[in-house]
Amino acid sequence: MLSGVITLLVTSCSAPKNITYFKDVPDTIRQKGIQQAAYATPLIQADDILQITIQTLDPTATSMLNQSGASVPVAGGTAAAPVATSVSGYLVDKDGYVVLPLIGKITVQGKTTDSVREEIKTIAATYYKDPVVNVRFANFKITVLGEVNKPSTYVMPNEKVTLLDALGAAGDLTIYGKRENILLIRDNNGKKEFVRLNLNESNIFSSPYFFLRQGDVVYVEPNKSKVSSTDLSQVKRISIMASVLSLLIVVVSRINF
Structure with a gap:
């Protein structure tokens, strides 16, 4: 009974709050105009x-x-x-x-x-x-990792690919995906470029990183709810192992007696 109460408290305290995309767009019939980022045609590179x-x-x-x-x-x-x-x-x-x-x-x-x-x-x-x-x-590929339903490397059907296209191909984020902190990893002139993007805000459409490039990697970080549930599962496993071990010790001690 006590363990059930603890489980309920842990999961409720860690419930995700930022699961809605573009939260700053008003929930009315009024339109909100957002300037979309300029699209830059990708350049052909070796091994393409x-x-x-x-x-x-x-x-x-x-x-x-x-x-x-x-x-x-x-x-x-x-x-x-x-x-x-x-x-x-x-x-x-x-x-x-x-x-x-x-x-x-x-x-x-x-x-x-x-x-x-x-x-x-x-x-x-x-x-x-x-x-x-x-x-x-023929090989415009994007890799999507982390808290998405189908993490994989995807060969996209065209070269004008947005962040939402890549996440859609990967089956969207799971409920545990951290929407306000999407990590984009990009090769830029021999160096790795790391950019954080926020799906909770509509200004992502005007970000220069909204359109993806060939070879980009998108990583969706797990939120606190996923981390807490994972930790809770580990605690449960340890508790079960400790109980079994205690039972074995009791059984062995009685046999020896």
Whole structure:
């Protein structure tokens, strides 16, 4: 009885309070305008995988160009199926190049997919009439860890990915996720950049970190309620082990007597 009362007191004292997103948005019909952060198109880096297609009026003429390069293993899978998988595309080598059939060797590192598309289109136009070129990331991956329902590495379907997109792919935060202190880890020119974000406030939409970059890691810290429940479980296990040990000592002492 006493242990039940203690359990109730511990869990009620540690009940999460900040579980609502964007709490500062008024609960009325009045609209609140929020300036969204400017989106910066990501730049292609070494080891990226690009999906490049060239289409013309004669599909057979460009069939060799659209072999999609090599199949490259990628950890994590897709947002719909977070498992290990592989993607097909052209791997950017250490020097920042990709090699396309007929088109040849092209420098892509430090460029956007839009600029690479125009460059390839210009070259392809010398061989084909009115070619249509598409260039996109095939391995735009984001890792979501911690108190989410499906922690994993996700290959996103496009390059314009927000923090909410990543959390949605991971099945949203659990009730134990610390919404006011989301940690974003980003590689920035060879250094690790650590940023804290607050989902309780609507100004997160104007944060320069609202749009994610390739390779970002999002970590959701557990709140006090989760820590308390974990500690309580450990106390219960220790109590059970102590009771069993005490019982064994009594039994052994009586047998020896």
